Amino acid sequence: MVSRVIPVDPFDLVIFGGTGDLARRKILPGLFRRFCAGQMPKDARIIGAARADMDAAGYRALIAEAIAEFGGGRTCEDGTLDGFLERLHYVPIDARGEKGWADLAGLMRDDVVRAYYFSVGPSLFGDLAQRLNAHGMTDEASRIVVEKPFGRDLASAKALNKDLATYFDESQIYRIDHYLGKETVQNLMAVRFGNMLFEPLWNSQYVDHIQITVAETVGVGGRGEYYDKSGAMRDMVQNHLMQLLCLIAMEPPSKFDPDAVRDEKLKVIRALDAVEPHHIVRGQYEAGDEGPGYREEAGDPRSRTESYIAMKVGISNWRWAGTPFYLRTGKRLKARSSEITVVFKELNHSIFGEQQDHRNVLSIRLQPNEGITLGVTIKEPGPGGMRLVDVPLDMTFADALGEDGADQTDAYERLIMDVIRGNQTLFMRGDEVEAAWAWTDPIIDGWDARGDVPKTYDSGSEGPVDAVQMLARDTRVWRKVAP
Numbered sequence: 001m002v003s004r005v006i007p008v009d010p011f012d013l014v015i016f017g018g019t020g021d022l023a024r025r026k027i028l029p030g031l032f033r034r035f036c037a038g039q040m041p042k043d044a045r046i047i048g049a050a051r052a053d054m055d056a057a058g059y060r061a062l063i064a065e066a067i068a069e070f071g072g073g074r075t076c077e078d079g080t081l082d083g084f085l086e087r088l089h090y091v092p093i094d095a096r097g098e099k100g101w102a103d104l105a106g107l108m109r110d111d112v113v114r115a116y117y118f119s120v121g122p123s124l125f126g127d128l129a130q131r132l133n134a135h136g137m138t139d140e141a142s143r144i145v146v147e148k149p150f151g152r153d154l155a156s157a158k159a160l161n162k163d164l165a166t167y168f169d170e171s172q173i174y175r176i177d178h179y180l181g182k183e184t185v186q187n188l189m190a191v192r193f194g195n196m197l198f199e200p201l202w203n204s205q206y207v208d209h210i211q212i213t214v215a216e217t218v219g220v221g222g223r224g225e226y227y228d229k230s231g232a233m234r235d236m237v238q239n240h241l242m243q244l245l246c247l248i249a250m251e252p253p254s255k256f257d258p259d260a261v262r263d264e265k266l267k268v269i270r271a272l273d274a275v276e277p278h279h280i281v282r283g284q285y286e287a288g289d290e291g292p293g294y295r296e297e298a299g300d301p302r303s304r305t306e307s308y309i310a311m312k313v314g315i316s317n318w319r320w321a322g323t324p325f326y327l328r329t330g331k332r333l334k335a336r337s338s339e340i341t342v343v344f345k346e347l348n349h350s351i352f353g354e355q356q357d358h359r360n361v362l363s364i365r366l367q368p369n370e371g372i373t374l375g376v377t378i379k380e381p382g383p384g385g386m387r388l389v390d391v392p393l394d395m396t397f398a399d400a401l402g403e404d405g406a407d408q409t410d411a412y413e414r415l416i417m418d419v420i421r422g423n424q425t426l427f428m429r430g431d432e433v434e435a436a437w438a439w440t441d442p443i444i445d446g447w448d449a450r451g452d453v454p455k456t457y458d459s460g461s462e463g464p465v466d467a468v469q470m471l472a473r474d475t476r477v478w479r480k481v482a483p
């Protein structure tokens with residue numbers, strides 16, 4: 001199967017924070033891969049902007065190093081890197097001052113798509129938006145891309161939305177959640193809405209429960225102090241897990257267009273039940289072979305921030321009332337694995353008698369080994385009567401789609417190309433983000449008010465034992481965290 005690469009329109013993409021970690025690790029290597037794939041038109045330009053004094057040659061050298069380190073080993077033909085680097089420019093600029101703004105304004109072209117990527121801390125979003133406007137660098141077709149975290153609670157998210165809305169229309173604002181750029185996450189929609197098979201069963205009448213797991217093996221490492229101000233709830237649940245939950249639970253949109261999809265996601269968030277304290281387990285990892293314990297890495301021996309969270313969530317709507325969603329995410333767990341599992345109900349009646357306690361389980365693996373598996377019950381081969389066995393119908397994309405299945409385009413490169421195309425479907429709308437915080441805030445406020453202390457768990461384990469017990473009370477078990 002041959003990938004189709006549809007070139008995008010010529011663009012000037014300014015990356016504020018163009019020397020930072022995210023730009024070097026993800027954004028620029030991703031753009032390089034799009035260049036190698038032939039998706040970048042000849043006159044596209046990428047302009048790095050940060051306070052450090054540097055010229056274009058210095059910036060090109062910095063990015064060449066970043067591509068060597070973070071490019072994932074994907075190489076293009078000889079000479080292609082130079083072709084890419086030629087498109088890079090650099091302007092020293094201060095988001096909070098006047099330095100560099102006239103230079104940047106002088107560099108921008110009128111007849112191309114203008115996109116401004118705010119790869120800086122959110123405290124600079126308002127300053128950047130205001131200065132872009134003051135220097136006449138935006139028009140109706142200009143876009144801005146903003147990174148997470150989009151606020152740390154409802155009040156701060158509202159303030160950010162308000163700041164941006166002063167200068168930009170919602171149709172110009174692209175709030176990135178890179179989970180939405182993952183191939184399998186989009187496949188979730190293709191599987192649900194592109195097949196007759198699943199949709200009729202996709203409700204509380206047939207689905208017993210759904211699990212969403214995002215497990216990491218890494219700890220907070222050098223980011224400990226930063227992470228300690230957020231924790232798993234703010235860093236993962238409010239955004240990434242919430243988006244996965246929305247895609248799995250939403251009603252079919254009338255069409256695959258940005259507002260139709262985002263309207264349906266918003267309805268899911270608004271239908272989420274408040275979570276009871278005994279339906280949440282928070283954890284912190286202990287020291288182990290893998291490294292120091294959470295509190296040590298966070299630099300605070302009394303830290304109450306969670307590096308793990310598991311929760312039972314209900315959705316009060318016609319489709320899902322009575323079907324629990326179990327979410328869990330954590331660091332320093334046994335394996336790196338992101339998976340959504342739909343566990344269907346037992347048969348109403350088995351003609352095979354008591355031996356039949358098999359259930360269909362649909363697993364959607366986001367990483368690693370992207371793919372979808374459906375567990376079905378068949379007859380165990382051989383003589384000796386009718387014995388049943390569960391087997392997986394396995395569609396690992398790498399197997400099913402050959403090279404195209406294995407060679408996944410990184411989420412960032414896909415999303416940046418969507419920005420240039422002007423397609424907001426895979427970006428969060430302001431009201432979605434606010435609704436997610438409105439649901440999250442009371443949970444976090446409750447912990448603070450009660451002085452809730454996270455449970456400990458062993459590094460390299462599957463998380464706190466309390467999370468296992470939470471499901472056991474519902475006579476259910478977590479899927480194994482396995483690669």
Ligand code: NAP
Nearest residue numbers: 017018019020021022050051052094095119120121147148
């Ligand atoms: P970083 O490594 O600290 O880089 C920050 C960048 O902003 C640098 O290029 C810095 O360069 C520039 N900068 C800082 N103050 C500035 C100012 N006043 N004017 C102009 N430029 C300024 O941060 P990062 O990790 O790249 O993260 C950037 C954003 O992405 C943050 O909001 C972060 O939360 C988010 N994010 C990061 C990751 C990740 O993996 N790194 C993942 C998801 C989201 P100068 O100091 O030279 O100005």
